[in-house]
Amino acid sequence: MRRIPVNMSIPQDNSRDNPPGGGLSRGAGLYVHVPFCATRCDFCAFYQVAPTVARTRLFLDAVEREAGLAARDAPRFATAFWGGGTPGALSAANLARLGALVKKNAGGGLSEWTVELTPASASEARLEALREAGVTRVSIGVQSLRGELLEKLGRRHTPRQSVEAFGRARKLGFAVNIDLMFALPGQSRDEWLGDLGEALRLEPDHVSTYCLTLEEDTALWLRLGGGRTDPEREADLYLATWDFLEERGWRQYEISNFARPGFECAHNLNTWAMGEWIGLGPSAASQHGRVRGSNAADLDAWAAAVDRGERLTGGRTALDDATLAEDALIFGLRANAGVDLAGTQRRFPGGDWERLRAAADALCGNGLAEQAAGRLRLTRRGRLLADAAGAEFLK
Ligand code: SF4
Structure with a gap:
Protein backbone atom coordinates (compact mmCIF):
# COMPACT_ATOMS: atom_id res chain seq x y z
CA MET A 1 0.00 0.00 0.00
CA ARG A 2 1.23 3.50 -0.83
CA ARG A 3 2.06 5.51 2.28
CA ILE A 4 0.11 8.67 3.01
CA PRO A 5 2.47 11.56 2.29
CA VAL A 6 3.80 13.25 5.40
CA ASN A 7 4.39 16.95 5.91
CA MET A 8 1.07 17.82 4.32
CA SER A 9 -2.01 18.40 6.29
CA ILE A 10 -5.65 19.01 5.41
CA PRO A 11 -8.12 20.59 2.87
CA GLN A 12 -11.34 22.43 3.48
CA ASP A 13 -13.01 22.74 0.15
CA ASN A 14 -12.13 20.78 -2.94
CA SER A 15 -14.83 22.40 -5.04
CA ARG A 16 -12.61 25.29 -6.03
CA ASP A 17 -12.06 25.81 -9.72
CA ASN A 18 -8.60 24.41 -10.13
CA PRO A 19 -8.02 23.27 -13.67
CA PRO A 20 -7.55 19.55 -14.25
CA GLY A 21 -4.10 18.67 -13.01
CA GLY A 22 -4.13 21.07 -10.08
CA GLY A 23 -2.58 24.01 -11.89
CA LEU A 24 -1.65 27.43 -10.64
CA SER A 25 -4.96 29.19 -11.17
CA ARG A 26 -4.92 30.81 -7.74
CA GLY A 27 -1.17 30.98 -7.27
CA ALA A 273 -6.64 20.62 -1.25
CA MET A 274 -3.76 19.28 -3.40
CA GLY A 275 -2.96 22.72 -4.75
CA GLU A 276 0.65 23.56 -5.49
CA TRP A 277 3.30 24.77 -3.11
CA ILE A 278 7.01 25.30 -3.11
CA GLY A 279 9.12 24.72 -0.03
CA LEU A 280 12.45 26.44 0.52
CA GLY A 281 15.07 25.46 3.06
CA PRO A 282 16.37 22.15 4.42
CA SER A 283 13.74 19.40 4.73
CA ALA A 284 11.04 21.51 3.05
CA ALA A 285 8.59 19.60 0.83
CA SER A 286 7.15 20.84 -2.47
CA GLN A 287 4.42 19.84 -4.84
CA HIS A 288 4.25 21.53 -8.22
CA GLY A 289 4.38 20.74 -11.90
CA ARG A 290 3.08 17.25 -11.15
CA VAL A 291 6.13 16.44 -9.02
CA ARG A 292 6.32 15.99 -5.25
CA GLY A 293 9.63 15.95 -3.42
CA SER A 294 11.63 17.35 -0.56
CA ASN A 295 14.94 19.02 0.15
CA ALA A 296 17.71 17.31 2.10
CA ALA A 297 17.07 17.48 5.85
CA ASP A 298 20.57 18.74 6.41
CA LEU A 299 21.62 22.38 6.20
CA ASP A 300 24.99 21.75 4.52
CA ALA A 301 23.72 19.12 2.07
CA TRP A 302 20.75 21.31 1.11
CA ALA A 303 22.94 24.41 0.65
CA ALA A 304 25.42 22.42 -1.48
CA ALA A 305 22.57 21.15 -3.69
CA VAL A 306 21.21 24.66 -4.13
CA ASP A 307 24.72 25.79 -5.09
CA ARG A 308 24.63 23.19 -7.86
CA GLY A 309 21.25 24.59 -8.98
CA GLU A 310 19.34 21.56 -7.60
CA ARG A 311 16.13 21.47 -5.59
CA LEU A 312 13.99 18.60 -4.28
CA THR A 313 16.81 16.09 -4.19
CA GLY A 314 14.87 13.64 -1.96
CA GLY A 315 11.86 11.43 -2.65
CA ARG A 316 10.96 12.92 -6.03
CA THR A 317 7.71 11.37 -7.16
CA ALA A 318 5.83 12.01 -10.38
CA LEU A 319 2.19 12.70 -9.59
CA ASP A 320 -0.51 11.22 -11.76
CA ASP A 321 -4.28 11.64 -11.50
CA ALA A 322 -4.58 8.36 -9.58
CA THR A 323 -2.30 9.58 -6.77
CA LEU A 324 -3.73 13.09 -6.66
CA ALA A 325 -7.32 11.81 -6.57
CA GLU A 326 -6.49 9.54 -3.61
CA ASP A 327 -4.69 12.30 -1.75
CA ALA A 328 -7.43 14.85 -2.42
CA LEU A 329 -9.88 12.47 -0.75
CA ILE A 330 -7.60 11.48 2.13
CA PHE A 331 -6.73 15.05 3.06
CA GLY A 332 -10.03 16.57 1.94
CA LEU A 333 -12.02 14.38 4.26
CA ARG A 334 -10.28 15.81 7.31
CA ALA A 335 -12.00 19.10 6.56
CA ASN A 336 -15.44 19.63 8.01
CA ALA A 337 -16.64 20.78 4.59
CA GLY A 338 -15.68 17.38 3.19
CA VAL A 339 -15.01 16.67 -0.47
CA ASP A 340 -17.00 17.51 -3.60
CA LEU A 341 -16.74 14.10 -5.27
CA ALA A 342 -17.82 15.20 -8.76
CA GLY A 343 -15.56 18.28 -8.64
CA THR A 344 -12.58 16.21 -7.54
CA GLN A 345 -13.27 13.68 -10.30
CA ARG A 346 -13.29 16.54 -12.83
CA ARG A 347 -9.92 17.75 -11.50
CA PHE A 348 -8.37 14.28 -11.58
CA PRO A 349 -10.32 12.28 -14.17
CA GLY A 350 -7.62 9.62 -14.47
CA GLY A 351 -8.18 8.41 -10.89
CA ASP A 352 -9.64 4.97 -10.24
CA TRP A 353 -13.05 6.45 -9.54
CA GLU A 354 -14.96 3.19 -9.48
CA ARG A 355 -12.79 2.00 -6.59
CA LEU A 356 -12.75 5.40 -4.87
CA ARG A 357 -16.54 5.74 -5.00
CA ALA A 358 -16.92 2.20 -3.67
CA ALA A 359 -14.62 3.11 -0.75
CA ALA A 360 -16.70 6.25 -0.12
CA ASP A 361 -19.88 4.14 -0.05
CA ALA A 362 -18.25 1.70 2.36
CA LEU A 363 -17.32 4.53 4.73
CA CYS A 364 -20.92 5.75 4.62
CA GLY A 365 -22.14 2.20 5.21
CA ASN A 366 -20.20 1.84 8.43
CA GLY A 367 -21.13 5.26 9.78
CA LEU A 368 -17.76 6.95 9.34
CA ALA A 369 -18.91 9.28 6.55
CA GLU A 370 -22.07 10.68 5.03
CA GLN A 371 -22.98 12.16 1.65
CA ALA A 372 -25.18 15.19 1.15
CA ALA A 373 -25.49 17.60 -1.78
CA GLY A 374 -22.69 15.82 -3.63
CA ARG A 375 -20.21 16.18 -0.78
CA LEU A 376 -18.63 13.37 1.18
CA ARG A 377 -17.98 14.28 4.82
CA LEU A 378 -16.71 12.40 7.81
CA THR A 379 -19.17 12.01 10.67
CA ARG A 380 -18.04 12.92 14.18
CA ARG A 381 -17.02 9.29 14.75
CA GLY A 382 -15.30 9.30 11.38
CA ARG A 383 -13.26 12.36 12.33
CA LEU A 384 -11.94 10.46 15.35
CA LEU A 385 -10.82 7.71 12.97
CA ALA A 386 -9.75 9.99 10.11
CA ASP A 387 -6.44 8.24 9.41
CA ALA A 388 -8.12 4.85 9.12
CA ALA A 389 -10.92 6.35 7.01
CA GLY A 390 -8.41 7.99 4.66
CA ALA A 391 -6.46 4.76 4.30
CA GLU A 392 -9.56 3.19 2.73
CA PHE A 393 -8.79 5.19 -0.43
CA LEU A 394 -5.28 3.83 -0.82
CA LYS A 395 -4.83 1.03 -3.30
S1 SF4 B 1 12.56 22.39 19.04
FE1 SF4 B 1 12.00 24.06 17.66
S2 SF4 B 1 10.98 23.07 15.92
FE2 SF4 B 1 11.03 21.59 17.60
S3 SF4 B 1 9.04 21.87 18.61
FE3 SF4 B 1 10.55 23.13 19.71
S4 SF4 B 1 10.36 25.16 18.74
FE4 SF4 B 1 9.38 23.69 17.36
Missing part, protein backbone atom coordinates in the same frame (compact mmCIF):
# COMPACT_ATOMS: atom_id res chain seq x y z
CA ALA A 28 0.94 28.55 -5.31
CA GLY A 29 1.90 28.57 -1.64
CA LEU A 30 5.48 29.46 -0.69
CA TYR A 31 6.81 27.73 2.41
CA VAL A 32 10.15 28.56 4.06
CA HIS A 33 11.63 26.17 6.60
CA VAL A 34 13.86 28.14 8.99
CA PRO A 35 15.87 25.31 10.55
CA PHE A 36 17.00 26.95 13.78
CA CYS A 37 16.07 26.46 17.42
CA ALA A 38 18.21 27.54 20.35
CA THR A 39 17.19 24.39 22.25
CA ARG A 40 15.27 21.27 21.29
CA CYS A 41 11.82 20.67 22.80
CA ASP A 42 11.50 17.18 24.24
CA PHE A 43 8.76 16.10 21.79
CA CYS A 44 10.37 17.57 18.67
CA ALA A 45 11.02 15.49 15.57
CA PHE A 46 11.45 18.38 13.09
CA TYR A 47 14.74 19.11 11.38
CA GLN A 48 16.45 21.93 13.26
CA VAL A 49 19.92 22.89 14.45
CA ALA A 50 21.27 25.50 16.86
CA PRO A 51 21.76 28.84 15.13
CA THR A 52 25.28 30.21 14.74
CA VAL A 53 26.45 33.22 12.75
CA ALA A 54 27.98 30.97 10.08
CA ARG A 55 24.91 28.70 9.79
CA THR A 56 22.57 31.67 9.61
CA ARG A 57 24.59 33.24 6.81
CA LEU A 58 24.74 29.91 4.95
CA PHE A 59 20.96 29.52 5.29
CA LEU A 60 20.07 33.03 4.14
CA ASP A 61 22.49 32.97 1.20
CA ALA A 62 21.23 29.56 0.06
CA VAL A 63 17.56 30.36 0.54
CA GLU A 64 18.03 33.45 -1.59
CA ARG A 65 19.51 31.33 -4.38
CA GLU A 66 16.81 28.69 -3.94
CA ALA A 67 14.06 31.32 -4.10
CA GLY A 68 15.46 32.40 -7.47
CA LEU A 69 15.42 28.79 -8.71
CA ALA A 70 11.87 28.22 -7.40
CA ALA A 71 10.46 31.44 -8.87
CA ARG A 72 11.12 29.95 -12.30
CA ASP A 73 8.81 27.03 -11.45
CA ALA A 74 5.94 29.01 -9.91
CA PRO A 75 6.07 32.65 -10.90
CA ARG A 76 2.98 33.61 -8.89
CA PHE A 77 2.47 32.86 -5.22
CA ALA A 78 -0.76 33.55 -3.37
CA THR A 79 0.34 32.80 0.19
CA ALA A 80 3.53 32.41 2.18
CA PHE A 81 4.25 30.54 5.41
CA TRP A 82 7.46 30.44 7.42
CA GLY A 83 7.85 27.58 9.85
CA GLY A 84 10.66 25.50 11.20
CA GLY A 85 12.48 25.26 13.53
CA THR A 86 11.50 28.68 14.59
CA PRO A 87 11.80 31.73 12.34
CA GLY A 88 12.18 33.76 15.55
CA ALA A 89 15.67 32.31 15.94
CA LEU A 90 16.66 34.87 13.29
CA SER A 91 17.42 38.44 14.35
CA ALA A 92 15.10 41.27 13.32
CA ALA A 93 17.63 42.29 10.64
CA ASN A 94 17.79 38.75 9.24
CA LEU A 95 14.00 38.44 9.27
CA ALA A 96 13.90 41.67 7.26
CA ARG A 97 16.38 40.18 4.76
CA LEU A 98 14.35 36.97 4.45
CA GLY A 99 11.19 39.06 4.07
CA ALA A 100 12.70 41.15 1.29
CA LEU A 101 13.77 38.11 -0.68
CA VAL A 102 10.36 36.46 -0.28
CA LYS A 103 8.70 39.64 -1.54
CA LYS A 104 11.11 39.86 -4.46
CA ASN A 105 10.38 36.30 -5.56
CA ALA A 106 6.70 36.01 -4.66
CA GLY A 107 5.52 37.93 -7.71
CA GLY A 108 3.54 40.44 -5.63
CA GLY A 109 0.09 40.18 -4.17
CA LEU A 110 0.44 37.67 -1.32
CA SER A 111 -3.03 37.45 0.21
CA GLU A 112 -1.76 35.87 3.43
CA TRP A 113 1.71 35.60 4.93
CA THR A 114 2.12 33.65 8.16
CA VAL A 115 5.16 33.35 10.40
CA GLU A 116 5.43 30.87 13.27
CA LEU A 117 7.03 32.27 16.39
CA THR A 118 7.79 30.88 19.80
CA PRO A 119 6.58 33.12 22.63
CA ALA A 120 10.15 33.83 23.74
CA SER A 121 11.22 34.98 20.28
CA ALA A 122 8.26 37.24 19.52
CA SER A 123 10.07 40.44 20.51
CA GLU A 124 8.86 43.85 19.48
CA ALA A 125 11.83 44.31 17.13
CA ARG A 126 11.18 41.00 15.34
CA LEU A 127 7.45 41.63 15.08
CA GLU A 128 8.08 45.11 13.71
CA ALA A 129 10.48 43.72 11.11
CA LEU A 130 7.84 41.19 10.05
CA ARG A 131 5.13 43.84 9.91
CA GLU A 132 7.39 46.03 7.79
CA ALA A 133 8.06 43.10 5.42
CA GLY A 134 4.34 42.60 4.86
CA VAL A 135 3.62 39.59 7.09
CA THR A 136 -0.11 39.46 7.91
CA ARG A 137 -0.44 36.64 10.41
CA VAL A 138 1.62 35.17 13.24
CA SER A 139 1.20 31.74 14.73
CA ILE A 140 2.40 31.58 18.33
CA GLY A 141 3.54 28.23 19.69
CA VAL A 142 1.94 28.61 23.11
CA GLN A 143 1.33 24.83 23.57
CA SER A 144 0.07 25.33 27.14
CA LEU A 145 -0.56 28.15 29.57
CA ARG A 146 0.50 26.00 32.53
CA GLY A 147 4.13 26.32 33.51
CA GLU A 148 4.54 22.81 34.89
CA LEU A 149 3.25 21.24 31.66
CA LEU A 150 5.56 23.41 29.56
CA GLU A 151 8.45 22.14 31.66
CA LYS A 152 7.41 18.55 31.01
CA LEU A 153 7.51 19.27 27.27
CA GLY A 154 10.95 20.82 27.57
CA ARG A 155 9.64 24.17 26.33
CA ARG A 156 11.76 27.06 27.51
CA HIS A 157 9.06 29.75 27.63
CA THR A 158 6.62 30.71 30.38
CA PRO A 159 2.84 31.31 30.24
CA ARG A 160 3.51 34.98 30.90
CA GLN A 161 5.77 35.19 27.82
CA SER A 162 2.95 33.70 25.73
CA VAL A 163 0.45 36.28 26.93
CA GLU A 164 2.90 39.12 26.36
CA ALA A 165 3.83 37.84 22.88
CA PHE A 166 0.16 37.69 21.98
CA GLY A 167 -0.36 41.27 23.17
CA ARG A 168 2.59 42.57 21.15
CA ALA A 169 1.39 40.81 17.99
CA ARG A 170 -2.10 42.20 18.45
CA LYS A 171 -0.81 45.72 19.04
CA LEU A 172 0.95 45.59 15.68
CA GLY A 173 -2.22 44.46 13.94
CA PHE A 174 -1.39 40.87 13.03
CA ALA A 175 -4.03 38.18 12.74
CA VAL A 176 -3.00 35.69 15.44
CA ASN A 177 -3.16 31.93 15.69
CA ILE A 178 -2.49 30.17 18.98
CA ASP A 179 -1.05 26.64 18.83
CA LEU A 180 -2.06 24.46 21.77
CA MET A 181 -1.37 20.83 22.67
CA PHE A 182 -3.41 18.32 24.60
CA ALA A 183 -2.93 14.81 25.99
CA LEU A 184 0.25 16.04 27.66
CA PRO A 185 1.83 13.79 30.29
CA GLY A 186 -0.12 14.17 33.53
CA GLN A 187 -2.69 16.58 32.06
CA SER A 188 -6.28 15.97 33.14
CA ARG A 189 -9.32 16.71 30.98
CA ASP A 190 -10.28 19.65 33.21
CA GLU A 191 -6.77 21.05 33.08
CA TRP A 192 -6.81 20.90 29.29
CA LEU A 193 -10.18 22.61 29.01
CA GLY A 194 -9.01 25.20 31.54
CA ASP A 195 -5.96 25.84 29.38
CA LEU A 196 -8.09 26.15 26.28
CA GLY A 197 -10.49 28.54 28.02
CA GLU A 198 -7.61 30.72 29.13
CA ALA A 199 -6.26 30.86 25.58
CA LEU A 200 -9.69 31.87 24.24
CA ARG A 201 -9.82 34.75 26.71
CA LEU A 202 -6.95 36.30 24.73
CA GLU A 203 -9.39 36.47 21.77
CA PRO A 204 -7.23 34.99 19.01
CA ASP A 205 -8.47 34.73 15.41
CA HIS A 206 -7.51 31.10 14.99
CA VAL A 207 -6.79 28.20 17.33
CA SER A 208 -4.91 25.01 16.45
CA THR A 209 -5.28 22.15 18.92
CA TYR A 210 -2.90 19.24 18.48
CA CYS A 211 -2.87 15.94 20.28
CA LEU A 212 0.67 15.28 21.51
CA THR A 213 2.21 12.53 19.44
CA LEU A 214 5.23 10.76 20.76
CA GLU A 215 7.68 10.56 17.88
CA GLU A 216 10.22 7.80 18.15
CA ASP A 217 13.59 8.76 19.66
CA THR A 218 12.50 12.20 20.85
CA ALA A 219 13.56 13.03 24.41
CA LEU A 220 9.96 12.75 25.60
CA TRP A 221 9.47 9.38 23.90
CA LEU A 222 12.56 8.04 25.63
CA ARG A 223 11.60 9.55 28.99
CA LEU A 224 8.14 7.99 28.89
CA GLY A 225 9.59 4.65 27.88
CA GLY A 226 8.30 4.47 24.31
CA GLY A 227 5.41 5.56 22.19
CA ARG A 228 2.64 4.81 24.67
CA THR A 229 -0.69 6.29 23.75
CA ASP A 230 -4.12 5.87 25.24
CA PRO A 231 -6.57 5.98 22.31
CA GLU A 232 -9.61 6.22 24.59
CA ARG A 233 -8.21 9.14 26.53
CA GLU A 234 -7.23 10.86 23.29
CA ALA A 235 -10.68 10.34 21.76
CA ASP A 236 -12.29 11.74 24.89
CA LEU A 237 -10.05 14.82 24.72
CA TYR A 238 -10.75 15.35 21.00
CA LEU A 239 -14.50 15.26 21.60
CA ALA A 240 -14.26 17.49 24.67
CA THR A 241 -12.21 20.00 22.65
CA TRP A 242 -14.67 20.10 19.76
CA ASP A 243 -17.65 20.53 22.11
CA PHE A 244 -15.92 23.18 24.20
CA LEU A 245 -15.00 25.30 21.20
CA GLU A 246 -18.30 24.85 19.42
CA GLU A 247 -20.24 25.86 22.54
CA ARG A 248 -18.24 29.08 22.55
CA GLY A 249 -19.04 29.88 18.92
CA TRP A 250 -15.83 28.65 17.31
CA ARG A 251 -16.16 27.04 13.90
CA GLN A 252 -14.10 23.92 13.32
CA TYR A 253 -12.92 23.73 9.71
CA GLU A 254 -10.47 20.86 10.07
CA ILE A 255 -9.83 18.22 12.71
CA SER A 256 -7.30 20.35 14.59
CA ASN A 257 -8.18 23.85 13.38
CA PHE A 258 -10.76 26.43 14.41
CA ALA A 259 -11.15 29.96 13.10
CA ARG A 260 -13.26 33.04 13.35
CA PRO A 261 -15.06 33.54 10.01
CA GLY A 262 -12.59 34.62 7.34
CA PHE A 263 -9.51 33.66 9.38
CA GLU A 264 -9.02 30.08 8.15
CA CYS A 265 -5.40 29.51 7.07
CA ALA A 266 -5.50 29.89 3.28
CA HIS A 267 -1.96 28.56 2.89
CA ASN A 268 -2.76 25.27 4.59
CA LEU A 269 -6.10 25.00 2.80
CA ASN A 270 -4.29 25.14 -0.52
CA THR A 271 -1.82 22.47 0.56
CA TRP A 272 -4.52 20.17 1.88
